[in-house]
Amino acid sequence: MMAGAGPLARSTLVLAVAVVVHVGLLAHITPAGVIVDPLVLLAVAGGMMGGRSTGASFGGGCGLASDLILHTPFGMSLLVLTLVGYLSGAITEQIPSAGRLARAAIASLLAAGGIGIFAGAGWLMDLVYVTEAPIVRIAIVTGVASLLTNPLLERATRWALIIRPRISAASESTSRSG
């Protein structure tokens, strides 16, 4: 049904599913007392798949969705996840030939870094409930969650942003030149 839809409609659908999974499921599963935020993981995957420009936009979309469901200052998640998406794209562009495992590891570090950026923004805005949260534990759990779910999230964002798989693109150019 969505086969002919553009990236905006597909991204909206992916974000809506992520929000429903977040509030309906993940809010109840708290490894080490931490709630895994799928929108942070998606912003990272979006940046890694789409590059810095698309990553910033996709991260912004994740941030806006997050702002709608959280009670933190409106715009804070938009700001943080835009930067997370952009940085994910910028860093991944430096290592284009990374394998699947390496990409998952990078995603894990970026997701943990995203929590750090959120905490930094909270510190700048003097939000005690952000700065006094167990940031390190949240970052570790988010990083592990990103490591485990990255292949699935990459697939979802690739579909949402209509990005062709790299392998098939490479083989396409080889066959053309051949």
Add this chain to the structure above:
Amino acid sequence: MARRAGIRRRTWLRLALLVVTAIALLTLDARGSGGVLDTARGATLDLLGPVRTFGDWVAEPFRNAWRGIVSYDDLEAENAQLRGELAEAEASVLRVGELERDRQELLALVGARDAAPAIPRVTARVIDAPVSNFERTIELAKGRRDGIREGMPVESGDGLVGRVVQASTTRSRVELLTDPNFDAGVRIVRSGDDGLASGRGPGRDLEVSYIELETVVIPGETVVTSGFAGSTFPAGLLVGTVTDVEPDAVRGAQRVTVHPAADLERLRWVQVLLYEPNVPEPVIVDREPDDGPADTGSAGGES
């Protein structure tokens, strides 16, 4: 080369646009002029309400089973304690009933009106799953449709829990009294001294300031809301008990630490007091008598 520079410029432009939008939204929110933002958040809260309720319904048996396994001894001890408290409460209900009757009789004798009429309450279920690690509010499964409005006090059976900060049609969010943004006028019951209680963050006790150095405050004393004019809270809601007192010579006052009476970690059901502060006194209008008997002093404020 020129194409690459163009792409780079567009990327920077896009990033700048998003960052500026975020800062504009933050400014709107901070200035409290985010009517559209509040509406959007309220609509999202309503829209996701059934998902939250369903998720909570599915997760509750598992959560209870897990709690039963990991804290069986605690639950047993708590159960025994609650039985004892229930027996005490049943005995005191009879005594309170007698006192209330006496009070009403005395009020009738002097021809006075009850200054603190019973405030209507709405019982609401707490959705026991915050959506964020940085959440400072709890969500209730009732909202404007049930009469809940922003600013209304919320309490559990044990004491004050906080105040409503967002109310959508079917949902509401409550800021806990431990939140750093929370403050309330309170009274130390024994001495009758008024102070200002402020939250200091999740899991931490409240701090009461402006208690004079001369006032004797003893740990274990009860602290209630003072309900002074303009306060969000009516008088007499149990806040907690004093745990520590420290003189602050610089400010010429004491710093009193208060442990909240309500167990904020295990809230399942709460009551929202349908109390709105700063409601103007109803205007008493002397109406001209109609055909019927003279109608004196009809309140026009009720609707």
